[in-house]
Amino acid sequence: MNQMIPLAKLRLSPINVRTVSDEKLNIPSMAADIAARGVLQNLLATPVKKPRGSFEVFDGGRRLRALNLLAEQGTIDAATFEVPVLVVKAEDAELSETSLAANFHQLKLTPAEECRAFQHFLGVDGDIDAVAKRFGQTRRFIEGRLRLAGLADPVFEALAKGDITLDMAKAYASTDDHTKQVRIFEQYGHYSYTTPDQIRRSIAGDALKASDPIAILVGEDAYVAAGGSVERELFSEDGDRWADPEIARELAGKLMEAEAQRLGEETGLAWIRPIASSHIYNATADLHRVSLPTVPFTDEEQQRIDTIAERMDEIAGQIDSGQVEDEAAATLEDEYRTLDAEYDELNDRPTILPDDLKAQVGTFLILAPDGSMKLETSYFSETPIRSEDDDQGSTGGAIKSNGSPTEPEATAPGGKPLSARLSDELAMQRRDILAASILANPALALDYALFAMIDGNRGYDRYGTTMKASRPQDPALGSEMEPTQARIAIEQAREALDARWTEAGDVTARFEAFRTLDDEAKAAWLALMVAGSLEAKPEYSATTNPLHARLASILEIDVAQWWRPTSANFFDRVAKGALLALLTEIGGTTLAARYSASKKGDVSSACEKLFAGEAITETDTKEAALAWVPDAMRFDVERPALEDSPDDKDDDETGVDKDDEGLDPDDDPADDFGDDVNDFDVEHPEEALEPAE
Structure with a gap:
């Protein structure tokens, strides 16, 4: 029966199936x-x-919450505002089923339907802000749907059909x-693997971001x-896009040329070239970097540098001696890093450009x-600059960009340096x-x-080849593991080599x-x-490399x-x-069953003896234990990629095992071994491995 009931008489039923947060x-x-x-x-x-x-509302809880919010805001009066309600009398189970059915069959508008709906309403009143207010959305959201x-x-048909997200x-x-x-x-x-980012990049093309x-x-x-x-970007925080980048670049070029001319007159430099980039790597190929003198050290600075160098040598000697405790070594390393930073700062000298x-x-x-x-702090010349000593013939060669004599191979007949491009081409040939x-x-x-x-694995020299045998990036730190028989064998082989x-x-x-070396030593x-x-x-995989499996x-x-x-x-x-x-697999x-009631640590200790062949047990069990290794150690098992999980550890020394917490009693492993599992001696579990007389 439909009734008009005051809002104050309505409350949310506990059987309402919607339980998500407001x-x-x-x-x-x-x-x-609702207000609109x-x-x-x-x-x-x-x-x-x-x-x-x-009355308790068992379907329409979202509308009820919205009405209560309007009442709290003073938009409506809960005592007098009447709400249309269909009153149903039934048992709780039937009411809950009705609530589920009503919510289950409600369909949310698709994005395409939202777009057309907002477009319709905008055509009715023509005010985006009004439409946003009526639907409780932001202006940006409405503008996005209208876009x-x-x-x-x-494209819109693909969205409506669900072919694109x-x-x-x-x-x-x-883009418009x-x-x-x-x-x-x-x-x-038509490609399922295409991403929104790929689409954006393709559309952007040569466009500029506003950033x-x-x-x-x-x-x-x-x-x-x-x-x-300007194309306004409503779906990204990266800023709008400028569709005519050539206009922007032309304007930027004029601004930078004007600034370069002003700075050239101010500094007296031969030239200043503007580059609309933060680096100059591609602009210096035919130029020569000029090495300038740096500001000399003061007596105090030189004395401090000598003191730092002496102290750093002392620290290095103490640490290398191996006679310093870990805590003291850490303190010395901190001091070394601090001194090293100060040393670098003192040696970072500003250059002097002579008039x-x-x-x-x-x-x-x-x-x-x-x-x-910004003006680049490095200086270049279009032709090599010779030093006074070179003009007098004392150096016998041209001056490189770093101020040192050019190597003979990079020098043309007559002592002049080759261009960088020609030198590179000759090196390749x-x-x-x-x-x-x-x-x-x-x-x-x-x-x-x-x-x-x-x-190459032991030195820092250049070997003139790209061939390397770099160390692998192990998934765990090997230094944290105890030495194994295989690791010991590798180290012994290393020590036996002719070095x-x-x-x-x-x-x-x-x-x-x-x-x-002879061929055997090289091999x-x-x-x-x-x-x-x-x-x-x-x-990203736990599967054995197939080549490793074949080698094994x-x-x-x-x-x-x-x-x-x-x-x-x-x-x-x-x-x-x-x-x-x-243990079930082995014996x-x-x-x-002998260990189902034992503590995790006791079971672990007993397993260690059994699988090392040190426990007294049946011959078949012993042989199976000595032959067993986990699948993760075998070369012939294909394993699916698994998520990493932390090592299992007991909560405390009381024997309460994390792995047993929260288990369904019906799933207790002990149930598989009969009712007499507690009749064994758990004080000395290793003794249970001995056959009964």
């Missing part, structure tokens, strides 16, 4: 809608005895140009006055990320000659490759010494290098002969339930 229900939006149009749909309620004449309503027809539609709406929208949609719209340094320098007013257009050089050098006016123009020649001597190529990869060649002087001398070094390069696992098969590796599980490396770090399952339910 924040997620967006109550203010619903309240704004009233309650458009009946609430469902059932009468209650107390207080007399009251989507103005999408090119193929709302985020994808927003990406297409980043329908032609561009359709072209990009035809190019990318680009050029845009900040020029300013929107000047850009628009020069005929530029007589100003007419021969220039620099660049760059554009910083914040849109400001020289490299190609060496590469072509080494093809005829595979043995030398092998020596070179081995030496570069082996020696006399490593004691030679420079890199060339070491190479010559390495070449004198041993190669094996160690390969062993040290092996990765523990593929990134060729080598007929028996992992159990190399590795045994212990409490430290395995048993303490898995759940008690896993240990009981393992059956009878063996596992």
Whole structure:
């Protein structure tokens, strides 16, 4: 029966199926809608005895919350405002079912339907703010939906059909140009792997963001006055886009040229070149960097530098001696870092540009990320600048950009330096000659490759090749693990190698010494290098590398002969339930039942003895335990990628195991082993491994 009931007589029923927070229900939006149009749909309620004449709303809780919000705001009077209610009398179960059915079949408007609806309402009253107020939304939200309503027809139809997501539609709406929208949609719209970011980048093309340094320098007013257009970005916080970047760049160029001319007159430099970028890497190819003298040290500064250097040497000696306690060593390291920073700061000297050089050098006016123009602090010359000593013939060569004599190979006949481009091209051609020649001597190529990869892991020299055998990035710190039989074998192999060649002087001398080794010694070094390069696992996966599995098969590796599980490396770090399952696998339910009532630590200790072959037990059980290794240690098991989980540990020393907390009593592993699981001696669980007499 439909009734008009005062708001004050209504309260939310506890059987209402909607339980999400008011924040997620967006109550203010619903309240704004009710204030504009009233309650458009009946609430469902059932009468209650107390207080007399009251009703509990079991469907329409969101509308009820919105009405109460309007009452709190003073928009309506709860005592007199009447709400249309369909009163239903039934049992709680039936009312709850009715509430579920009413909410289950409510369909939210699709984004496309929202766009058309807002477009319709805007056409009715023409006021975006009024529409936003009526629907309890922000002006930005309404503008965004209206922008989507103005999408090119193929794009909007795809949104309406659900072929593209709302985020994808927003990406297409980043431009008002329908032609561009359709072209990009035809190019990318049918690929499921396309992302909104890809669409934005494709549409943006050569457009400028309003946050680009050029845009900040020029300013929107000047850009628009020069005929530029701005595309307002409603779906991104990166700022609007300028659709005519060439206009902005032209304006920026004029501003920077004017500033460069002013600074040139002010500084007296030969030239200042403006660059609308924060770096100058691509503008100095045909120039020569000028090395300038720095401000000399004062007596006090030089004395402080000497004192710092002496103290840093003392600290390094104390730490290297290995006789300093950890806490004291940490304090010394902190002091060393502080002194090192001060040393660097003192040596970072400003340069001096002599007046007589100003007419021969220039620099660049760059554009910083914040849109400001800054003068580069490095100086360059268009032709090499000779020192006075070189003019007198004492150096016998030209001066490089860093002020030191140019190497002979970079010097043209007559002593003048080659251009950087010509020098680079000649170096490449020289490299190609060496590469072509080494093809005829595979043995030398092998020596070179081995030496570069082996020696490259212990030194910092340049080896003239991209071949490397870098150490793998292990997923865990090996230093935190106890030494294993395999690790000990690797270190013993390293100590047995003929390492006399490593004691030679420079890199060339070491190479010559390495070449004198016999083939067996070189092969041993190669094996160690390969062993040290092996990765523990593929990134983001727990699956064995198939090549590793094949190598293990060729080598007929028996992992159990190399590795045994212990409490430290395995048993303490898995759940008690896993240990009981393992004992069942090795010795059956009878063996596992002996430990179902024991503490996790006791079970772990017993497992360590059993799997090391130290426990007295049946022959079959002992053999199975000695042959067992976890799947994670086997090469022939494919394992799906799993999320990492922290090691399992007991809560305290009372024997309460985290893994047993919160388990359903029906799932207790002990139930699998009969009712007499507590009849065993748990004071000495290892004794339970001994066969009964």
